[in-house]
Amino acid sequence: MTKPPQPPATSPIGRLSRRIPQVRLRARIRHGRRRMEQAFIPIIQAAIGAGVAYSIARYGLGHKLPFFAPIAVWVCLGFTSDRRLRKVAELAFGVALGVGLGDLIVTVIGSGPWQISLVLAIAALTARFLDRGLTVTMQAGVQAVVVVALPVQASGAPMTRWIDAVVGGLTALAVAALLPSDPRKGPRGQVSGLIKELGAVLNKLAQALREGDYDAALVTLERARAMQPAVDEMHSLLRAARETVRVSPAMRRYRGQVSELNKVAIVVDRAARNARVMCRRAVPLTETDTHLPILADMIAQAAAGCAHLRDSVAAGFPAPEARQEFIDLARQLGPEAAELRGGSVITLVVLLRSLTVDLLQATGESAKNARAYLPLAD
Numbered sequence: 186m187t188k189p190p191q192p193p194a195t196s197p198i199g200r201l202s203r204r205i206p207q208v209r210l211r212a213r214i215r216h217g218r219r220r221m222e223q224a225f226i227p228i229i230q231a232a233i234g235a236g237v238a239y240s241i242a243r244y245g246l247g248h249k250l251p252f253f254a255p256i257a258v259w260v261c262l263g264f265t266s267d268r269r270l271r272k273v274a275e276l277a278f279g280v281a282l283g284v285g286l287g288d289l290i291v292t293v294i295g296s297g298p299w300q301i302s303l304v305l306a307i308a309a310l311t312a313r314f315l316d317r318g319l320t321v322t323m324q325a326g327v328q329a330v331v332v333v334a335l336p337v338q339a340s341g342a343p344m345t346r347w348i349d350a351v352v353g354g355l356t357a358l359a360v361a362a363l364l365p366s367d368p369r370k371g372p373r374g375q376v377s378g379l380i381k382e383l384g385a386v387l388n389k390l391a392q393a394l395r396e397g398d399y400d401a402a403l404v405t406l407e408r409a410r411a412m413q414p415a416v417d418e419m420h421s422l423l424r425a426a427r428e429t430v431r432v433s434p435a436m437r438r439y440r441g442q443v444s445e446l447n448k449v450a451i452v453v454d455r456a457a458r459n460a461r462v463m464c465r466r467a468v469p470l471t472e473t474d475t476h477l478p479i480l481a482d483m484i485a486q487a488a489a490g491c492a493h494l495r496d497s498v499a500a501g502f503p504a505p506e507a508r509q510e511f512i513d514l515a516r517q518l519g520p521e522a523a524e525l526r527g528g529s530v531i532t533l534v535v536l537l538r539s540l541t542v543d544l545l546q547a548t549g550e551s552a553k554n555a556r557a558y559l560p561l562a563d
Contacts, residue, residue: 208404208407208408208411209407209411212408212411212412213411215382216411216414216415216418219374219375219378219415220418222374223371223374223375223422224264224265226366227262227263227264227265227268227366228264230262230360230364231258231259231262231263231264231360234258234262234356234357234359234360235254235255235258235259235353236255237258237356238251238254238255238257238258238349238352238353238356238357239251239254239255241254241352241356242254242348242349242352242353246345246348246352248345248348248349251345251349251352252335252346252349253280253284253328253332253346253347253349253350253353254349254350254352254353254356255353256280256350256353257277257280257281257284257349257350257351257352257353257354257356257357258353258354258356258357258360260276260280260324261273261276261277261280261353261354261357261358261361262357262360262361265371265425268360268361268364268366270358270361270362270433271432271433272320273357273358273361274358275316275320275321276320276321276324276354276357277353277354277355277357277358278315278316278321278354279312279316279320279321279322279323279324279325279328280324280325280328280350280353280354281347281350281351281354282308282311282312282315282321282325282328282329283308283312283324283325283326283327283328283329283330283331283332284328284329284332284346284347284349284350285347285350286304286307286308286311286325286329287304287308287328287329287330287331287332287333287346288332288344288346288347289344290303290304290307290329290333291332291333292344296333296334300333301330301333301334304329304330304332304333305326305329305330307329308325308326308328308329309322309325309326311325312324312325312326328350332346367439368425368426368429368430368433368436368439368443369426369439369442369443369446369501371422371425371426372419372422372423372426372443372446372447372450373446373498373499373501374499375415375418375419375422376419376446376449376450376453376498377495377496377498377499378415378495379412379415379416379419379453379457380453380491380494380495380498380547381491381492381495382412382415383412383453383456383457383460383491384487384488384489384491384492384495385408385488386405386408386409386412386460386464387460387484387485387487387488387491388485388488389401389404389405389408390402390405390409390460390463390464390467390484391481391482391484391485391488392481393405393467393471394467394470394471394476394477394478394480394481394484395476395477395478395481395482396476397470397471397474397475397476398471399468399471399472399474401471402464402467402468402470402471402472403468405464405467406461406464406465406467406468409457409460409461409464410461412457412461413457416454416457419450419453419454420450420454423443423446423447423450426443426446427443427444427447430443442501446498448546449498449547452543452544452546452547453543453544453547455539455543456540456543456544456547459536459537459539459540459543460540462536463484463533463536463537463540466529466532466533466536467533469529470529470530470533475530477530477533480530480533480534480537483514483517483518483537484537486510486513486514487511487514487537487540487541487544489510490507490510490511490514490544491507491544493506493507493510494507494544494547494548497548498547503548503549504547504548504549505548507544507547507548508545508548508549508550511541511544511545511548512545512558514541515538515541515542515545515555515558515559516558516559516560517560518534518537518538518541518559518560519560519561520534520560538559541555541559542555542556542559545558
């Protein structure tokens, strides 16, 4: 079967076929770097905690292969900044329960296929009886299976593994209690990073519309679509932060700030969706070599406002500069902003009006006040 002919490398489609994978790769690198930066401190803390737990079990208690001590620390602390004492305690309890039951089963009846089935059923049912959380049940079952499947001679005498798991769990609790994480830090960094990326997309879109550049419009659309994983991560971090400030007495003083961050995140999510639709609508316009300098300047002004907003969110302060930028932009978004009376151009103006209202709300304006800055349409 013959393959379809490939487009020439110098054709527009050929150039785009090379550029779009590069755009996706750069987006993955940017988002990956941001995730790594956010996880750096938690991972270092968990790694040091694992080493401390191993040292206590190995040199303090004399266990030859304290395998479960560092494992318990990593399971309890993980790589996120969500270090609520209740959550860490639940994980530690689940690990200790599973390892303890597994050690008991191995000591009494040995190991094998039916012993694995038996210990998994007992551990899971016991965990469900003792705690309503899914995490405890999952960890109890996993650790029990690992203990029964792992030969005793590979990890030390029976029941020492349960002690190792307890040492690891207590070490994790100590790390979580002595080094509490700020529930605002992760979400704030993610929200400000997303606003920065939104501003970059708007700048690229403005350039494509100003120059009537079809290739650039397609590449910008791909970059706008690549923001979605960062949006999902933002909401995930905020869910954890809201739960932290709700259940942790030490963190309740941050409840108001986390609530404000959540409000900003919701409207920034809507703005990112609007930007994605704008990029999609811009593609057919640039394909016909349409130049829209006035609208491009307005989109660039929205990007400038995003830069101010991003700095304000990262610093945790109000955003007066961004607010004024978006107010000035909103007042220009009347019918005359369309330049051309084609349906696609008018749709772009309508989407920019909606995006501007979203970003005004991110600066603290109410939805009603933000809409009031827009000129009335004909």
